[in-house]
Amino acid sequence: MSAVDPTFDxxxxxxxxxxxxxxxxxxxxxxxxxxxxxxxxxxxxxxxCRLCTVLxxxxxxxxxxxxxVAGQKVECRTALLATQRLRLxxxxxxxxxxxxxxxxxxxxxxxxVQAERAGMTDLxxxxxxxxxxxxxxxxxxxxxxxxxxxxxxxxxxxxxxxxKRVFAIGGHGIATRLVIDSASGRLGDSALSxxxxxxxxxxxxxxxxxxxxxxxPIGRRRFDTGDTRG
Amino acid sequence: MNTRPLETADNPAGLRRIAIDPLxxxxxxxxxxLLLDDDNRVRQARLHIVEFRGFEKFIEGRPYWEVPVxxxxxxxxxxxxxxxxxxxxxxxxxxxxxxPPAAEHIxxxxxxGQIVQSHALHFFHLASPDxxxxxxxxxxxxxxxxxxxxxxxxxxxxxxLRKFGQEVIRITSGKRIHGTGSIPGGMNxxxxxxxxxxxxxxxPQVLAxxxxxxxxxxxxxxxxxxxxxxxxxxxxxxxxxxxxxGAMELYDGVLRLRESDGRIAVDGFDxxxxxxxxxEAVRPWTYMKFPYRRSLGVDDGxxxxxxxxxxxxxxxxxTPNAEAARQAFVAAHGGRPVHAxxxxxxxxxxxxxxxxxTVAALLDDPLITGGPLQAEGPRQRSGIGxxxxxxxxxxxxxxVGDDDLVTRCNLIVSTTHNNQxxxxxxxxxxxxxxxxxxxxxxxxxxxxxxIRAYDPCLSCATHALGQMPLAVxxxxxxGRVLDHVLRSSTGELLRDGQAHDAxxxx
Numbered sequence: 010m011s012a013v014d015p016t017f018d019x020x021x022x023x024x025x026x027x028x029x030x031x032x033x034x035x036x037x038x039x040x041x042x043x044x045x046x047x048x049x050x051x052x053x054x055x056x057x058c059r060l061c062t063v064l065x066x067x068x069x070x071x072x073x074x075x076x077x078v079a080g081q082k083v084e085c086r087t088a089l090l091a092t093q094r095l096r097l098x099x100x101x102x103x104x105x106x107x108x109x110x111x112x113x114x115x116x117x118x119x120x121x122v123q124a125e126r127a128g129m130t131d132l133x134x135x136x137x138x139x140x141x142x143x144x145x146x147x148x149x150x151x152x153x154x155x156x157x158x159x160x161x162x163x164x165x166x167x168x169x170x171x172x173k174r175v176f177a178i179g180g181h182g183i184a185t186r187l188v189i190d191s192a193s194g195r196l197g198d199s200a201l202s203x204x205x206x207x208x209x210x211x212x213x214x215x216x217x218x219x220x221x222x223x224x225x226p227i228g229r230r231r232f233d234t235g236d237t238r239g
Numbered sequence: 240m241n242t243r244p245l246e247t248a249d250n251p252a253g254l255r256r257i258a259i260d261p262l263x264x265x266x267x268x269x270x271x272x273l274l275l276d277d278d279n280r281v282r283q284a285r286l287h288i289v290e291f292r293g294f295e296k297f298i299e300g301r302p303y304w305e306v307p308v309x310x311x312x313x314x315x316x317x318x319x320x321x322x323x324x325x326x327x328x329x330x331x332x333x334x335x336x337x338x339p340p341a342a343e344h345i346x347x348x349x350x351x352g353q354i355v356q357s358h359a360l361h362f363f364h365l366a367s368p369d370x371x372x373x374x375x376x377x378x379x380x381x382x383x384x385x386x387x388x389x390x391x392x393x394x395x396x397x398x399x400l401r402k403f404g405q406e407v408i409r410i411t412s413g414k415r416i417h418g419t420g421s422i423p424g425g426m427n428x429x430x431x432x433x434x435x436x437x438x439x440x441x442x443p444q445v446l447a448x449x450x451x452x453x454x455x456x457x458x459x460x461x462x463x464x465x466x467x468x469x470x471x472x473x474x475x476x477x478x479x480x481x482x483x484x485g486a487m488e489l490y491d492g493v494l495r496l497r498e499s500d501g502r503i504a505v506d507g508f509d510x511x512x513x514x515x516x517x518x519e520a521v522r523p524w525t526y527m528k529f530p531y532r533r534s535l536g537v538d539d540g541x542x543x544x545x546x547x548x549x550x551x552x553x554x555x556x557x558t559p560n561a562e563a564a565r566q567a568f569v570a571a572h573g574g575r576p577v578h579a580x581x582x583x584x585x586x587x588x589x590x591x592x593x594x595x596x597t598v599a600a601l602l603d604d605p606l607i608t609g610g611p612l613q614a615e616g617p618r619q620r621s622g623i624g625x626x627x628x629x630x631x632x633x634x635x636x637x638x639v640g641d642d643d644l645v646t647r648c649n650l651i652v653s654t655t656h657n658n659q660x661x662x663x664x665x666x667x668x669x670x671x672x673x674x675x676x677x678x679x680x681x682x683x684x685x686x687x688x689x690i691r692a693y694d695p696c697l698s699c700a701t702h703a704l705g706q707m708p709l710a711v712x713x714x715x716x717x718g719r720v721l722d723h724v725l726r727s728s729t730g731e732l733l734r735d736g737q738a739h740d741a742x743x744x745x
Contacts, residue, residue: 110308110309110312110417111301111305111308111309111312112305113304113305113308142300143300143301143302143644145302145642145643145644146642151302151643219302219304219643220304220333220643221304222302222304222305222308222422222423223304223307223308223419223422223427224422224427225427226413226419226420226427226428227412227413227414227418227419227428228413228428
């Protein structure tokens with residue numbers, strides 16, 4: 010960092026800025042993770058999960074869409090924000106059916122690792138146990154809506170990378186769901202290909218290439234660390 | 240079906256009820272109920288399994304590649320058995336059977352590690368307090384803490400034997416409990432040479448401990464008080480997998496059934512045709528089903544599985560020290576079939592020794608560190624996987640749709656095969672030791688000792704296919720039956736106003 014580089018303050022650390030930076034991207038480049046679920050460098054930001062909420066000069070903003078401003082004081086790791094993130098994660102868990110022990114995404118799952126990093130040890134809220142039928146109609150891709158957290162990454166990947174618009178968000182409130190662009194509403198009748206980026210970008214286990222399952226051994230999964238219990 | 244002697248009292252009204260609830264030092268939840276008359280004569284004795292988990296149902300609709308991991312949650316003691324039985328069944332569905340040699344050898348290593356850790360856990364932690372201190376010893380002493388205080392070397396060796404088995408599981412599945420190593424069509428990992436070498440270094444000591452465990456089990460068995468010489472002696476047919484050459488075989492083989500008198504009734508039976516050999520019956524007072532030999536019917540077709548059956552069902556054990564121990568077991572009983580259930584502990588330790596010897600051989604096998612790990616081939620709609628779990632023959636069967644989702648699942652778990660045999664053991668002990676006596680805690684423990692010898696895994700064993708029969712009674716405060724509904728095994732509801740005889744003992 011040169012003396013003339015503009016910076017902002019993230020939890021007491023100076024973070025260098027580049028043109029077009031959001032708080033999240035500038036922090037990530039400097040090696041600081043702002044917790045997130047719905048953000049990916051591959052697609053546009055949507056600010057839908059709100060896990061990346063930080064305080065910018067005392068005002069809560071989504072770090073993934075808020076431009077970084079030189080001289081700004083940004084707080085990410087406060088006790089209040091940690092509690093808010095924990096509650097948000099707990100709500101995501103109880104709204105769906107997330108059973109990590111039997112889930113092939115375990116060890117690769119962003120929701121799981123964020124919950125672990127947030128220190129989540131219980132659900133706090135009453136579970137809703139929604140009934141969401143699995144859509145296995147596609148020959149090569151499984152849609153497991155019980156695990157969908159409505160992050161919209163597949164929506165954006167299909168539109169921005171694959172040029173297809175296979176997915177969209179439909180419904181309102183607690184009935185909000187991922188909808189599929191096909192006459193039957195089923196994945197097998199859609200234009201999705203297993204080679205599409207949308208079939209692989211899901212941060213949880215909702216959209217998965219079929220017949221892969223537990224092919225990656227424990228110890229070599231995306232979020233395995235030396236502390237992964239064996 | 241007819242009921243067995245002492246299964247159902249002729250007139251349960253007015254009989255005194257004693258319940259052993261919960262059974263202790265077994266996996267899962269169960270209870271025993273006894274109905275006694277005014278003279279303390281036993282009129283009814285039953286082992287009930289009081290929990291229902293329904294894995295068979297909620298596996299339906301899941302993608303088949305999830306299943307070998309998901310079914311491990313049936314059990315915290317023998318998850319590897321379910322992991323591998325499901326994998327073997329789904330190898331066929333995925334077109335990956337037989338798996339490549341390297342994958343088979345690593346699976347075998349995992350499985351025999353499981354045999355070692357489970358058998359060590361049962362003998363030292365769960366059963367040894369009864370055998371070391373006596374069935375009537377105080378409850379404050381009859382536990383693993385009591386063993387550790389009075390017999391620290393035995394307790395330590397038991398714990399370290401189990402640890403060794405768990406480490407074998409870890410290097411093959413990624414975790415000591417609930418790993419992911421086996422997948423339909425093969426394995427997702429080979430063994431790391433450094434981890435193999437660390438276990439190899441422990442082998443001389445572990446082999447010595449395993450040999451000591453056989454000696455201890457034999458000594459405890461032969462030194463049992465005379466009054467326990469025929470404890471829970473319940474003649475039963477014996478079923479297990481064996482190798483094509485008649486060897487003890489715990490990972491993959493053919494089914495053999497031996498009559499209680501030692502004659503071989505069925506041999507070389509293809510495991511994929513198990514449904515032609517056995518079926519399952521239900522009774523309204525327990526969640527655990529009753530498997531039986533089709534050729535003999537529900538009433539007479541029950542049989543025993545597990546170490547006592549396996550050690551006598553095979554022609555030989557293919558590792559030298561365990562084979563010598565097996566021959567000593569046979570010779571000590573004059574070559575006659577053994578049905579006294581306490582001999583199961585001795586047989587179990589013979590198997591533990593076989594497990595350690597097999598692990599030793601596999602750790603020397605260069606195949607376990609690499610080579611092709613997955614096979615591919617044409618898909619099938621269904622698959623059956625049968626394995627000899629620590630507690631006995633374990634059957635997993637799946638049907639899978641063209642969309643890759645499981646459409647049907649049937650599990651026949653080791654403990655389920657032993658259901659009738661355990662109930663018979665309960666009745667034998669109740670008649671021999673409790674009948675006409677003043678009931679004490681020590682006497683009741685005799686019943687638990689008989690059940691414990693089977694090392695039952697009760698939470699594994701309650702996964703019914705279809706409708707479970709259920710009896711519900713509504714009673715007034717004075718005991719009068721106001722309403723009674725019986726749901727039959729076919730789902731039919733019957734309302735008769737009379738308490739079903741089964742309900743009286745709940």
